Structure formats: C-alpha cells, structure tokens
Amino acid sequence: MGIVLGTNQYGKAENRIVRIYRDTPRHEIRDVNVSTALRGDFAPAYTHGDQSDVLPTDTQKHTAYAYAKEKGLLSIEDYGLALARHFVEDVEPVQGARVEIEEFAWERVVIDGVEHDHTWTRKGSEVRTASVTVEGTGDDQQVWITGGLKEMVILKSTGSEFTGFLTDPYTTLAPTNDRVMATSLTAKWRFTESTEIDWEATYAGIKQILVRHFAELHSLALQQTLHEMGRAVLEAYGFIAEIRFSAPNKHHFVYDLSPFGLDNPGEVFHADDRPYGLIQATVIRDDAPDAGPAWYAYTGLV
Amino acid sequence: MGIVLGTNQYGKAENRIVRIYRDTPRHEIRDVNVSTALRGDFAPAYTHGDQSDVLPTDTQKHTAYAYAKEKGLLSIEDYGLALARHFVEDVEPVQGARVEIEEFAWERVVIDGVEHDHTWTRKGSEVRTASVTVEGTGDDQQVWITGGLKEMVILKSTGSEFTGFLTDPYTTLAPTNDRVMATSLTAKWRFTESTEIDWEATYAGIKQILVRHFAELHSLALQQTLHEMGRAVLEAYGFIAEIRFSAPNKHHFVYDLSPFGLDNPGEVFHADDRPYGLIQATVIRDDAPDAGPAWYAYTGLV
C-alpha cells in the first residue's frame, strides 16, 4: 500500500492520585495528576486489532496508584522515574515509557500560630510539572527528565517599557516607558542527570530565580526578561541543559478616563482576556547533550 | 393579553478592573471582577424598544472603571457601595442597583527576605466576594451588603467519619470511621450594618474561623462541620445576620490495592471529579432582619 503506521503511543491520562503519609500524627500530602504512555512495536494492534502485546490502560492506571504506595510519592521526579522504568523493564513489549506529572500544592492551615497536623488548603498558585522518559533496559537504558512549572501568574506594576520597535503600515501602537507587565508563566527545564539531585530544593531554587529576575530586571521587553531568567537558571544549576518558556503577555490596558475628566497615570487598568501576545523561547547551553525524546510530549500533543 | 413583564434587571457583567496604588514606591494592587445591574421601571424598553430610560451597559462599564479612580478600590464592599449608590442617586430612572464583585488575591514576591515593592504573584487560593444592593434615595434608601468567599479548597486527612446513616434498598455504602474530608467551599454572609465595619479585618477573621472549625471539629458529617463553622462566625460577629454555605463533598476514594497484595490504610486515594455530594445550608439568627433583595443575585441567576 505504501501507507504505514508512524509514531504512536498510548496510555492512561490524568490519574488523580492523592497520597497521604500518616505514619506520625503530622500527616503529609501529595496531590498529583499522572499520565503514562507506552511506546514500542504495537503495530499489530493497529493493523489487525491484535492486543497480545498491549498492556491495557486500565493496568497502567492500577500501576500508577500502586506505585504511590510501593515506591512512595515524595518527589514527582523520583516517582515518575520508578514508574517509567517499571514499564520498560517489566513489561516485555514496551521499549519506551513516558510519564508526565502535574503537582498541586497545599499548605497547612495555621491556627493560633501553629501549623495543623492534618488539615490543608490548596494553594492554587503555580502547578509544578515533570516528565520522565525511559528507553531500553540494562546498560542500554537511557533516561530523560524535565521539571517545570505552569500557571505562575506574575505581575509588575512598573519597571517595564516597550519602545523602539519595528513599524510597518499596520502599526498603530505607541511606545511606552512605563507599563504593567504580567504573564502566566510556563517553564520547563531539562536535567542532564537523574540521580543525586535534590529535586525539591532544585524546584524551589529555580522558582526563586525566575521570580527574582522578573522582579529586578528593568525590562525592555518580555523577551529580555525571559532570557535573563533562563540565563540565571543555567548559571546556577550546572545539571540543567536548557530551559524553555511559554509566556503569554497578559495585557493590562490603561483605561481611558479622559472623557470623564480624570487622569489615569497607570492606576486603573482593564485586564483583557484575548488576544494576547505570546512569547516562546529556549535558553540553552551550547554544549547541551542531545534532547532525544525529552520534549516529545504525551498529553497536549497533536 | 394578560402577559406581562416580570422581574428584570440589566447591566454589565465581569468588568476586569485592576487598580494600582502608586503614590509611593511601594505599590498596592487590587484585582477585581465587577458586575453591575440596574433595576427599575424599564418596561418600555421591553415592550416598545424605547431606550429613553436605559443607561447603556457601556456607560455602566465606564463608571465602574472611573470609580476605581474617583472613589478608590481598597475594600470591595466600600467600592461596591459607592458604585451602587451612584446609580440609584444620580441616574433618574434607576430604583435599585446591584453590584457583585470577585476579588483575586496577590502576594508580594519575597527576595532575600524582603517583600518587593511592585511585583506580585497571584495567590490562586480562595476568591473573595461581595454584593451590594441599594434601593431608594434620601431617607428612604436601603442597603444590603454580603461578603463571602468561594473556591476555598480545604482538606483534612483524618478526624472525619460517616456512620449510622439511613439505608434503603439502593444503599450499598459502608460506614467509615476515618476518611478524607474535602470541599471547595462557597460561603456568603449578610451584614446588618454598612458603616463602621472594618471589611478587611472581618474578612480575615471569618476566614480564620471557618478554617479553624473545619480543622478542629471531629466531624460526624460535612453537615455538622458546616453548622459548627456558621455558628462560630455568628457568635464572633454580632453584625452578621446569617451565613450560607454551598459545599461540594470532593470525594477521595480509597484506591483498592488488594488485588496487588498491598494494604491501603488511608494512604492512596483517587480524587474523583463527578458526581459529588453537595451540601447547602444556612445558619441564621432567629431575630435576623428580613433579607430583602440581599440574595437576589445577578450573575449566576436563572
């Protein structure tokens, strides 16, 4: 025919697992959304409906929940690595596995100045993310891990300008020396190691660097801010090969109050929904190892 | 015909206003979603398309933004009251006005232990709400104000049971002496005064009471917890006549790991989406003044 099966993967998406640690009266909570995908030679399932090499997505779901008990769920990178390795090592037809995780943060409620042992409110701020890709077994096994965050909404009310841009016949925008700059940041960073990393400290450290440079750089453009943030992360963490950003420019338009006899020197804004500027960029080491399948996503793909 | 116009209201919904205070280098931010509705005798607009008494929704929008400058936007209850009064007092055909506000919280980023002057991240936790209804002018003017919160997701990993319930032929549920209890709480409280109230302190105080009693009460049912929370709020604040709750029971089902030879003593849960239990209740003073139009909503109605 000349018509063939191309790239493919399958799995169970969005397993909403909550793991409580209750070995002491002070409980711990982990709240995650886990998606797993298997890769390999599954052509017979496509071409002839032959499932003999297909581990059901229902089984993948069970495994994801069971591993939260068997292996634990403290750092999402470690949990994802254990789960991805299991599929590749223990399930014969599986040649590669991809695990993607979102983690939702909770904070203990504080009563009379004391953190409560077993009650939390969901923070609702940024979502932490990770992906783990494993291919092969034994000495040939390769692993790619990314960490990240999304939906970190950050805003500065001054210290941002946008001037000196290219114009063409469709340009009406006026330059501005002082504006609100805001984004709902997505960032993903690629590790060059999968062991010996303190995942929790690294996440906290990267987030702090991103926030600091967003705040402190006098910004000539969102592009410049992103580059500065990325550069600083790579300078701080030698085991990070690259960082990718997707940053919608959440427009805050100065509301025109002049018809009503009112000044508006950057005080009253309309926060618009759509359309929005969208900047995407990678900051990378010039000697970064090949990314392999690290960025070949599962959910969100196509 | 015997067919007539019944209750009606119209306005501009979801004005996304951001107000920056920048009189000193340490800026302040307020981020709100404002909806306004006018009530009165607007029958000619319906029956004959006669707009002569209809203030455009576009004008209501302008006014909402302008008042963020003219009157300021520090407490949403005060801002809403000023805006609602304006429509009733200054626009001839308007007999009643309803203003509904959602407020999104931001927190200053902290760098080297110091709060930044003009950079924030959005908290993403609960949304604060308020409604103001004004009817009439001069000595006949009446005002109803409610405060509230929504989307406060709170969870306790023990200290909750559900036993001794009624059964019928459709009942299969097993009683449990230890479960996860979680909700995404909506609460609204009605004030009996509109002046002399410290809106910010009251909001913080009520939220703290809600959290405390959710955490501390050993719960025999979500109903009991809600009642305890409401009673405590009314005991603490004499100027609150009633509090209403809508509390989805966000089910966390213990995942059955027994087929895989694993115990699961309340450690691994599936957080389900739908369906969910939904409890709604009011806790009220037996001498509460009549609610009038306080609960006659605008957005969300019908």
Next chain:
Amino acid sequence: MGIVLGTNQYGKAENRIVRIYRDTPRHEIRDVNVSTALRGDFAPAYTHGDQSDVLPTDTQKHTAYAYAKEKGLLSIEDYGLALARHFVEDVEPVQGARVEIEEFAWERVVIDGVEHDHTWTRKGSEVRTASVTVEGTGDDQQVWITGGLKEMVILKSTGSEFTGFLTDPYTTLAPTNDRVMATSLTAKWRFTESTEIDWEATYAGIKQILVRHFAELHSLALQQTLHEMGRAVLEAYGFIAEIRFSAPNKHHFVYDLSPFGLDNPGEVFHADDRPYGLIQATVIRDDAPDAGPAWYAYTGLV
C-alpha cells in the same frame, strides 16, 4: 443562642448517566447530567452529627442510575418526576425533593444518505434543561416542573439597532442603526401541568419560537427581543405560566480598519470575551399560579 439552622438541602450533583436503548438494532441514546437534592428536617445531622435520617448521597446516585433502567429515560421531565416522587414517597424523612437535569444532544451519523443504527456525534449546540420539585405525599403532593435550554448561541448580522438611550456624564457610546446582535441564551419555562404534556414536542416547539422571533423581529434592543420571544411562547402554550431569560450580549465590535485605509461597513468584527452586557427578564401571565419552590435551585445556588 438564638442561632438556628436555616434553609438547607443536600444530595448528589452531576451524575453523568448515559442510557442506551438497544431492544432493536436501531439503538437510541440519552445523555444526561442529573443532580438530586433532598429537603426535610435534617437538623440533627447539622447540630449533633446524627445521620439516622440522612439517606447517603451515594444512595441517591445509585437510585438515579437504577431509575434510568427501572423507569427509563426518554423524556427528562418524566424521568425527573419519577425520581423526585420516589424520594418523597419512599424515604420516610424526606419532605421535598429537587431533581435538576441537563441533557446533551447527539445526532446519528449519516453514511451514504442513511442514518446509522448505533453511531452518533455529539451535537454540541444548546443544552436542554429541566427541574422537578416534589413536596408531600398522597393527596397533599405538589409538583413543580420547569423546562429550559442554555448555551444556545444565536447571532444575527443585521436587523438590530440601539439608539435613543439615556446618557449621563459617563456615556460615550454612539448610537447604531445596524449592528451584530448575539447571545448565549439561557431560558427556563414553568409548566402549570405535569401530566398530559408531550415534553419532546413542547421543547422543540418552544425552541423554534425563540429562534423565529430572534431572527424575524427588527430589534431595537435585546430587551425587546427577549420580551417578544417570551410573549410568543406564552401565547403558544397555555400550560406555561412564565418564562425567564438570562441573555449575555456577546459583543461583536466593528474593528477599526481606518488607520490602514480600509472601510469596514459591518464586515470585520472582534468577538470580545469580557465584559458583556447581561439582560435578565421574566415574561409571565398576570394570573400565573404561585411559583412556590419552582425557582429554588440546587446546583448553581449560593
């Protein structure tokens, strides 16, 4: 204390039931979202955590699914009525029941001009709604039923104007004699009978009347259009006491192309998200029977 329990209800929200009729090779499908609420004297559950009169929400869920088999699910009004009656008549402490239903429409796929027996695509257009409220048993039983639709997005590209409106110092809007008028309509109608009604034909007939009058009336305002639509429904159906509308004015702004030397006589629009005008109105018979608890909602309340 003088602090008491006020109005309350509880149940299971958003049971996502799909019912297939497969008695012949030509299957039928019904796809609904069912929420049930029970009302009565449940004070002991609130004040003392005493569940002895509380039928679990899990049981309500089972019943909703079982009734799709036992009673069938052809018209949502009939199904809802059977379910609500069951709770009131068969569960001792229940004094009132509220069932709210959303129905999602599917259409058969057509292959070579022939409708397929067992394959459908989801229409995705408006959602049909209904509510049933039952109070009491035997001769004292009362029933209130509403039908409705929501998310019917309808647009006309001419035949709509907005002029002659009231102005004040915050008004800048220019009158227009030709504009796009669009809404995402929510309508709910209250029946005065619960038997002998052809629910399916009535729904189709009302929808057709709404569409016809939206299209055919030269509109001087969305208010006028809503009134005309409502009046026509009441004239056509003697057993409908009132109809309620909530109609966001989905703004389509003429895009200013003049800076680029282009005319734009109502050809290119920006479809804006927020804010939006929002018109709410009831058209009612002057001799309509009392609405009782017909409009006392469950989901969406508070």
Next chain:
Amino acid sequence: MGIVLGTNQYGKAENRIVRIYRDTPRHEIRDVNVSTALRGDFAPAYTHGDQSDVLPTDTQKHTAYAYAKEKGLLSIEDYGLALARHFVEDVEPVQGARVEIEEFAWERVVIDGVEHDHTWTRKGSEVRTASVTVEGTGDDQQVWITGGLKEMVILKSTGSEFTGFLTDPYTTLAPTNDRVMATSLTAKWRFTESTEIDWEATYAGIKQILVRHFAELHSLALQQTLHEMGRAVLEAYGFIAEIRFSAPNKHHFVYDLSPFGLDNPGEVFHADDRPYGLIQATVIRDDAPDAGPAWYAYTGLV
C-alpha cells in the same frame, strides 16, 4: 558564557475574528480564532532588549483583522497562507511565519422550512483547524499546510470489543465483547500541495471518511479504528502525506445495578471524566516528503 538563545517565536494568539459577507441580502459568516507567530533572528530583543527588528504583536493583530477584509476569509487555509506570506515577504527581519486557526461552525436557522438570510446558531460540534507555515521568499519560499479537526465527540453503542490483551500482575480488567466506544477526536492532516486544492470539499470529505470508518468497522481496539480511518483518508486523497490522531478513550462504564436486583446488559452507563485512555498515532505514506516545521506548533507548545 556558553549559554545561548535557542528556538524562539513570538506573536499574537487568539484573535477572535468574525467576518460577515453582506454583499447580498443572504449574508455569510466566518468565525475564527487566529494565532500568528514570527520566526527569525530576534536575538537582540532577548539579549539586549533591542526591539528594532521586532514587529509588535499589536501590529500582527491589526494585520490579522485587516486581512479578513483585504484578502477575505472564506477558506481558513487560504486566509492563513496569505497572512503568513505577508509577514515573511513584507516584513524584513521575518524569516518564517506560523499561522494557526480554529474555525467555529454556524448553521442558518430554518423558519417555515426556509433558511434565514442573516441569523445563525452556533453548531457547537467539532472545531475545524488549520496551520500554515511559510519560510523564505521568492523561489526559495517553502510552504507547509495542515488541516484538521478537534473535539469531534463520536460514540458507538455496539460493534466494539477489547479482548486478548497482555496481562501482568497489575491487570484486573475483564475482556469484553461488546462495549461503548467513544472519543473526542483530534485529527490533523498534512497537505503536500498548497494550491489547486478545494479546501472546503476536502474538509467535508475527510470528516465523512473518519465518521464512516468509525461507524462501520467492527472494532477490536481504538487503535485499529484509528488506523483504518487514517488509511482510508490517505487512500482517498493523494495530496495528503500523513494524518495524526489524538483520541481519548471516553470511558462509559457499565453501571453495576446487580445490588438492586436489576440486569444491565449494556443499557445504563456512567460517563467518567478522568482518568481516560489516550491513544495517539500517525498514519503516513512511506514516501511522504519531510515534514519540515509543519508540526512545530505555536499555541499549545511547551
């Protein structure tokens, strides 16, 4: 430093353009969501905040709206091609442009059997999509076009089984010979030509093929169904090089009614939200030309 700027693009996302054709009393409507991205050497904007080569996203927005007038908006592929070419050919620093479009379908309302001239309801069914990527100018110019659809929810109530699958210690799933199979299909197809194609007829034809094979194939797995659908599309359209699918398995679980003494032979289902199986696959010609940047997305990336 060894830290450099990697891949990057920027533009204006989600321009919500509605285009009315009103040259005759029978109007036509096109309702689209357009995102544009520019690619080229924009490093100075990142490294030094130098905007001199940066065409503002505001300008891209203006251009998208203006082109709906200047070039028209009948087929989204043609419109996208004109817009992408403009950026590459007319804006000096731009080396590549990506335009992504979603189109929302409307259908004329029918009154007394006659289609109305200027009133429509939004269909709400599947969203049509397209992407156009242009690189270079003159004889060196290259163009890649994809078409597609998303959110086509399709269900068959029989004619689907799942048996003979691989099992491991985490497998509990029972095989089934008759189940509901449903998905919310995303499909994207890559054209090998950009001219001489009847975009509208091709879209309708592909959609019909997808629906037919979903319905008619007795399915041994969703994988098999997808492969069959893809193969048929490629057989029918010689100018399509490949088609990609992302197909969530929208689980419809047979509800267990046995505790209530009821049979349930595939009649009452719970439509679950999460987790869901997710199958992704490509069907491709073995001599397909290189995809180049055709699949390098803009919105949805990272």
